[in-house]
Amino acid sequence: MGETRVYDMIVVGGGPGGYTAALYAARAGLDTLVREKLSAGGQMALTEEIDNYPGYEDGSDGFTLAEKMQRQAERFGAQTAYAQVERMELTAAPKALKTSEGTFYARTVILATGANPRELGLAGEEALVGRGVAYCAACDGMRYKGKTVAVVGGGNSAAGDALLLSRIAERVVLVHRRDQLRATKIYHEPLIQAENVEFRWNSTVTELLHEEKLTGIRLRDVQTGAESVLPCDGLFISVGRKPATELVKGQLELDAGGYVTADETTRTNLPGVYAVGDVRTKPLRQVVTAVADGAMAVHMAEEYLAGGA
Numbered sequence: 001m002g003e004t005r006v007y008d009m010i011v012v013g014g015g016p017g018g019y020t021a022a023l024y025a026a027r028a029g030l031d032t033l034v035r036e037k038l039s040a041g042g043q044m045a046l047t048e049e050i051d052n053y054p055g056y057e058d059g060s061d062g063f064t065l066a067e068k069m070q071r072q073a074e075r076f077g078a079q080t081a082y083a084q085v086e087r088m089e090l091t092a093a094p095k096a097l098k099t100s101e102g103t104f105y106a107r108t109v110i111l112a113t114g115a116n117p118r119e120l121g122l123a124g125e126e127a128l129v130g131r132g133v134a135y136c137a138a139c140d141g142m143r144y145k146g147k148t149v150a151v152v153g154g155g156n157s158a159a160g161d162a163l164l165l166s167r168i169a170e171r172v173v174l175v176h177r178r179d180q181l182r183a184t185k186i187y188h189e190p191l192i193q194a195e196n197v198e199f200r201w202n203s204t205v206t207e208l209l210h211e212e213k214l215t216g217i218r219l220r221d222v223q224t225g226a227e228s229v230l231p232c233d234g235l236f237i238s239v240g241r242k243p244a245t246e247l248v249k250g251q252l253e254l255d256a257g258g259y260v261t262a263d264e265t266t267r268t269n270l271p272g273v274y275a276v277g278d279v280r281t282k283p284l285r286q287v288v289t290a291v292a293d294g295a296m297a298v299h300m301a302e303e304y305l306a307g308g309a
């Protein structure tokens with residue numbers, strides 16, 4: 001299986017950064033293949049409502065936006081192949097990608113593998129996924145209609161999840177280890193105004209209480225050490241992301257958080273290899289910043305293919 005053909009560019013990951021790279025590459029006449037595990041969109045596809053992507057004045061759900069990005073890139077000749085990439089040889093010439101469907105070769109590689117939800121690491125956490133523990137309010141929120149849920153975290157994801165859940169669940173308790181949110185101000189007022197949202201500041205979750213399903217969580221006040229039990233039907237863990245960099249460890253330079261070290265040029269430490277979207281070091285991980293990366297990466301790749309740096 002696989003092909004002996006050498007693509008100008010293989011894009012690994014079909015989120016907004018990946019498909020924008022594919023769009024720009026295909027329009028530049030580069031022979032381009034997108035390798036995607038399952039379906040387009042990455043984390044974006046799991047987002048119920050995207051209101052901060054320009055041009056969509058009424059917002060869009062992430063899945064639809066992802067499909068549109070894929071179709072737009074394919075209109076110009078980019079191809080998509082569904083396969084799990086198992087190993088990458090990024091210093092080889094051409095670069096080789098070993099996948100579940102064979103080995104594929106390319107002159108340039110764009111890494112657009114994104115970042116996945118971070119776990120709390122509590123006993124039983126993995127086993128309780130789908131039975132009370134969740135990482136995506138947009139995906140699993142509806143299961144908790146009329147119920148009590150807790151959300152852990154203080155960033156934009158946690159604030160957004162708590163707001164979304166306040167429209168579904170009867171009671172939402174936001175648990176954060178600090179005494180204030182880190183989320184952007186736009187979330188603060190609606191959360192405070194929501195009558196069914198409560199805050200447990202300076203608190204961490206120390207235990208998942210359960211029978212077959214989650215029945216509650218044990219909380220610890222980080223200032224006093226006092227413990228308490230919060231009975232709840234669901235726990236949404238929104239404590240950030242971990243970059244999907246397993247495949248490139250040892251080849252690409254990573255920062256302390258595990259993100260690929262690359263500035264706005266998206267160039268990595270290896271010639272012809274670019275990192276776009278949530279997987280690279282950057283101060284703001286958004287759809288708009290991911291798509292900008294995709295365009296930039298192709299610009300740099302074209303220079304490289306033409307014999308530049």
Ligand code: NAP
Nearest residue numbers: 153154155156157158160177178182238239240241284285
């Ligand atoms: P984040 O901004 O890194 O926030 C993670 C939150 O989880 C922080 O409040 C952190 O606490 C807390 N946390 C981390 N580990 C924890 C642990 N073990 N136990 C308890 N709490 C823990 O992550 P994010 O909210 O997922 O956002 C990720 C990126 O996506 C950000 O760049 C964000 O701006 C972007 N995003 C944007 C939007 C939007 O604009 N609509 C929506 C979602 C995400 P500390 O505060 O104490 O560190």
